[in-house]
Amino acid sequence: MEHVEIPRAGLAVRDAVVRYGASRRRQGAVAVDRVSLDVTAGEIVALLGPSGCGKSSLLRAVAGLEPLAGGSVAFDGEDLAGVPVHRRGFGLLFQDGQLFPHRDVGRNVAYGLEAQGVPRAERAERVAELLDAVGLAGYAQRSVATLSGGQKQRVALARSLAPRPRLLLLDEPLSALDRRLRERLAVDVRETLRATGTTAVFVTHDHDEAFTVADRVAVMDAGRLLQVDAPDVLLRSPASERVAEFLGLAPRPGEGDGEGAGDARKPAVTTSTGYDGT
Amino acid sequence: MSARVAGARLDLWRGRLGWGVAVAVPLAFLGIFFAWPVVALVVQGFFADDGAGGRVLDLSGFAEVLSRPRTWRLVGQTLAQATVGTALSVLLGLPGAYVLYRCRFPGRTLVRGLVTVPFVLPTVVVGVAFRALFAPGGLLGWMGLEESFAAIVVALVFFNYAVVVRTVGGLWERLDPRAEQAARALGATPWRAFRTVTLPALGPAIASSAAVVFLFCATAFGVVLVLGGVGYGTIETEIWVRTTQFLDLRSAAVLSVLQLVVVGAALAVGARARTRRERALHLTSDRTASHPLRLRAAADLLPAAATAVVVLGLLVLPMAGLVARSFRGPDGAWGLDNYVALGTTGGRNTLSVTVWEALGNSLRTAALAATVAVVVGGLVALVVSRRPRSPGARRAVGVLDAAFMLPLGVSAVTVGFGFLITLDRPLGFDVDLRTSGLLVPIAQAVVAIPLVVRTLLPVLRAIDPRLREAAAVLGAAPGRVLRDVDGSMATRSLGLAIGFAFAVSLGEFGATSFLARPDAATLPVVIYRLIGRPGAENYGMALAASVVLAVLTATVMMLAERLRGDAAGGEI
Numbered sequence: 001m002e003h004v005e006i007p008r009a010g011l012a013v014r015d016a017v018v019r020y021g022a023s024r025r026r027q028g029a030v031a032v033d034r035v036s037l038d039v040t041a042g043e044i045v046a047l048l049g050p051s052g053c054g055k056s057s058l059l060r061a062v063a064g065l066e067p068l069a070g071g072s073v074a075f076d077g078e079d080l081a082g083v084p085v086h087r088r089g090f091g092l093l094f095q096d097g098q099l100f101p102h103r104d105v106g107r108n109v110a111y112g113l114e115a116q117g118v119p120r121a122e123r124a125e126r127v128a129e130l131l132d133a134v135g136l137a138g139y140a141q142r143s144v145a146t147l148s149g150g151q152k153q154r155v156a157l158a159r160s161l162a163p164r165p166r167l168l169l170l171d172e173p174l175s176a177l178d179r180r181l182r183e184r185l186a187v188d189v190r191e192t193l194r195a196t197g198t199t200a201v202f203v204t205h206d207h208d209e210a211f212t213v214a215d216r217v218a219v220m221d222a223g224r225l226l227q228v229d230a231p232d233v234l235l236r237s238p239a240s241e242r243v244a245e246f247l248g249l250a251p252r253p254g255e256g257d258g259e260g261a262g263d264a265r266k267p268a269v270t271t272s273t274g275y276d277g278t
Numbered sequence: 279m280s281a282r283v284a285g286a287r288l289d290l291w292r293g294r295l296g297w298g299v300a301v302a303v304p305l306a307f308l309g310i311f312f313a314w315p316v317v318a319l320v321v322q323g324f325f326a327d328d329g330a331g332g333r334v335l336d337l338s339g340f341a342e343v344l345s346r347p348r349t350w351r352l353v354g355q356t357l358a359q360a361t362v363g364t365a366l367s368v369l370l371g372l373p374g375a376y377v378l379y380r381c382r383f384p385g386r387t388l389v390r391g392l393v394t395v396p397f398v399l400p401t402v403v404v405g406v407a408f409r410a411l412f413a414p415g416g417l418l419g420w421m422g423l424e425e426s427f428a429a430i431v432v433a434l435v436f437f438n439y440a441v442v443v444r445t446v447g448g449l450w451e452r453l454d455p456r457a458e459q460a461a462r463a464l465g466a467t468p469w470r471a472f473r474t475v476t477l478p479a480l481g482p483a484i485a486s487s488a489a490v491v492f493l494f495c496a497t498a499f500g501v502v503l504v505l506g507g508v509g510y511g512t513i514e515t516e517i518w519v520r521t522t523q524f525l526d527l528r529s530a531a532v533l534s535v536l537q538l539v540v541v542g543a544a545l546a547v548g549a550r551a552r553t554r555r556e557r558a559l560h561l562t563s564d565r566t567a568s569h570p571l572r573l574r575a576a577a578d579l580l581p582a583a584a585t586a587v588v589v590l591g592l593l594v595l596p597m598a599g600l601v602a603r604s605f606r607g608p609d610g611a612w613g614l615d616n617y618v619a620l621g622t623t624g625g626r627n628t629l630s631v632t633v634w635e636a637l638g639n640s641l642r643t644a645a646l647a648a649t650v651a652v653v654v655g656g657l658v659a660l661v662v663s664r665r666p667r668s669p670g671a672r673r674a675v676g677v678l679d680a681a682f683m684l685p686l687g688v689s690a691v692t693v694g695f696g697f698l699i700t701l702d703r704p705l706g707f708d709v710d711l712r713t714s715g716l717l718v719p720i721a722q723a724v725v726a727i728p729l730v731v732r733t734l735l736p737v738l739r740a741i742d743p744r745l746r747e748a749a750a751v752l753g754a755a756p757g758r759v760l761r762d763v764d765g766s767m768a769t770r771s772l773g774l775a776i777g778f779a780f781a782v783s784l785g786e787f788g789a790t791s792f793l794a795r796p797d798a799a800t801l802p803v804v805i806y807r808l809i810g811r812p813g814a815e816n817y818g819m820a821l822a823a824s825v826v827l828a829v830l831t832a833t834v835m836m837l838a839e840r841l842r843g844d845a846a847g848g849e850i
Contacts, residue, residue, distance in 0.1 A: 100766070
């Protein structure tokens with residue numbers, strides 16, 4: 001499996017391998033197993049899979065937070081090996097936001113701009129613009145402790161968009177929220193990403209969310225990519241039974257996955273509209 | 279090679295250099311001013327001059343010292359004092375931790391502050407306070423406890439109560455109450471739920487605080503010296519007596535080795551307890567775990583009553599007694615005579631400096647010591663708080679963590695004594711540090727560093743690593759991440775760390791008593807000299823000086839606690 005042609009624009013992951021707990025003596029567990037994925041400029045791709053399937057590890061490897069044990073990550077044709085996190089020009093949105101507790105909303109959003117050395121006036125303008133874009137205009141002076149979960153995630157989204165990242169990585173950004181909020185925010189996130197023309201990789205374990213947000217969906221299981229296609233193609237012709245199972249298309253043999261994702265309400269039979277923890 | 283990759287290389291080297299310095303500075307400091315003196319001391323015990331300028335291995339010093347019945351009596355007294363002191367501190371500290379960290383009532387902040395004060399009070403002051411309490415004519419003179427084992431143990435509990443309350447309380451406060459509620463729902467009585475669910479969860483914190491208290495009790499110096507009187511002693515005081523009175527350095531060295539064994543064992547137990555504790559328990563991050571104090575329920579009333587008795591009887595009474603006595607002049611009349619006398623050098627010129635001059639010396643040395651301790655301790659906390667990716671580096675960090683805690687256990691007297699025998703020609707340089715006046719602040723810094731580390735470390739460790747990742751992804755270089763995340767979060771507890779370092783240095787007695795020249799004596803040294811000399815006038819001055827020192831340290835601590843505000847973290 002030698003080099004397929006690397007596209008010039010956008011993200012190109014080739015045969016990426018991520019291992020955990022590896023040392024000189026031990027190989028460690030494989031979290032991501034020779035995954036290749038392309039995301040073209042302006043495209044939103046969702047990484048869909050059960051928790052523990054390696055989708056977050058892949059995302060962290062792309063961000064530069066996890067070292068690659070094999071393969072490569074390139075952006076716009078440039079290999080990113082050895083480029084540290086803060087020089088990649090990517091954005092990352094965590095599941096629980098990770099807002100800086102000692103900064104107010106505005107200064108959280110401004111953080112990336114400060115690191116870039118953007119002048120104060122321009123910074124203030126951009127912060128206002130982004131808070132407006134996420135529906136939190138006028139919140140700049142608020143302490144982050146006073147925000148609700150949904151508001152926190154909106155601020156975190158504004159913060160990661162402020163420095164105009166070349167690529168935005170979203171690591172289950174909505175899964176800590178309740179269902180109705182999640183459904184609404186998924187639409188908002190897609191609109192915001194579209195409006196800002198941001199290239200993005202969106203990790204989720206919820207297929208409805210993936211279909212709402214993404215142009216293409218990559219289904220992942222046990223460290224490998226099973227299928228990458230547009231939502232309608234996936235639904236029409238899943239490549240395997242396992243894929244169909246994730247998408248809630250086939251009845252499952254049992255509930256033996258032991259996968260809860262923190263949600264106690266596990267439907268006995270999943271439908272395409274119901275939230276599916278697995 | 280692209281510009282991004284070239285920049286990355288530069289970053290990498292800059293990072294390595296930065297961390298190299300952060301590791302090297304504390305290692306060098308503690309190497310020269312802690313490890314070397316202590317090792318030299320141990321060597322002194324194992325080797326003897328062969329008469330030709332060389333040294334030979336000679337264990338006769340051990341044989342000689344260990345065959346003395348006096349040595350075993352001292353070892354027995356040390357262990358007994360430490361064991362009883364620790365047991366009482368834990369027994370009394372548990373209800374205190376519950377009431378002060380799990381219940382809400384008006385004035386809780388004040389009581390928490392009050393409980394912490396004794397820990398930072400200079401040992402000599404505490405010795406003087408309890409002596410005044412138990413002396414004939416004192417408030418508790420009728421108990422006949424003057425110069426007794428009981429008096430020393432009570433004084434040790436006075437000191438270490440705060441260690442247990444704060445360490446255990448800090449964990450208890452954040453313990454998820456739902457586990458206990460689940461046990462109650464399953465039919466357990468409150469007592470049974472406490473015993474089977476809460477107590478095991480608190481176990482590591484209790485063990486960790488007990489190990490620290492055991493250390494402090496086993497190496498207590500000032501209190502024992504002041505309260506013990508003739509015939510009573512511990513390994514620690516014996517080292518001091520052997521060195522300063524009999525000039526018997528060999529016996530002192532052997533005793534120091536013995537001391538190290540006791541300390542090492544206690545530290546090992548404490549370290550094990552700490553690692554167990556860091557395996558995360560069910561902690562709640564919000565502060566909803568406390569409830570209003572309900573005096574009608576026995577589960578609240580008993581601990582509340584116990585805590586009230588301890589705080590009033592054990593903590594407030596001795597301090598109030600000390601203050602009251604300090605206002606009674608040599609002739610027994612009430613007045614400011616003792617305070618007026620602080621401008622003199624004492625009856626029959628006991629001192630070389632006036633007490634006020636000694637106070638000036640204390641403030642100067644403590645400021646210097648606190649600066650050094652905060653710089654070195656801050657670097658240690660920063661390095662030790664990292665969790666590197668490679669297992670080798672993680673192990674190295676673990677070793678550093680343990681190494682930097684050693685000064686906490688190794689007695690101040692050992693440090694002071696070690697300085698005496700090594701720093702006449704440090705590293706072969708021909709500068710006698712012993713006369714430079716720098717030695718006292720350095721020794722005080724060595725004693726204060728572990729406290730600085732233990733104040734800052736929990737805060738740095740509690741920072742979610744993803745917060746640093748979030749900053750890095752937003753384009754912050756490693757140095758900037760350090761400043762914006764670690765720096766901002768640690769700033770408030772830095773105030774507490776500075777306060778701790780300053781207060782501890784102000785009251786430091788063990789090492790200082792070895793090293794301070796008479797004309798540069800600090801306040802604790804002066805107080806000890808004053809009570810050691812006969813004369814009601816000197817005793818009165820000692821009481822007044824103790825009050826001054828106590829007020830000063832308490833003020834420093836209160837200010838520091840204020841700076842800290844509500845930020846979490848902070849055990850002793």
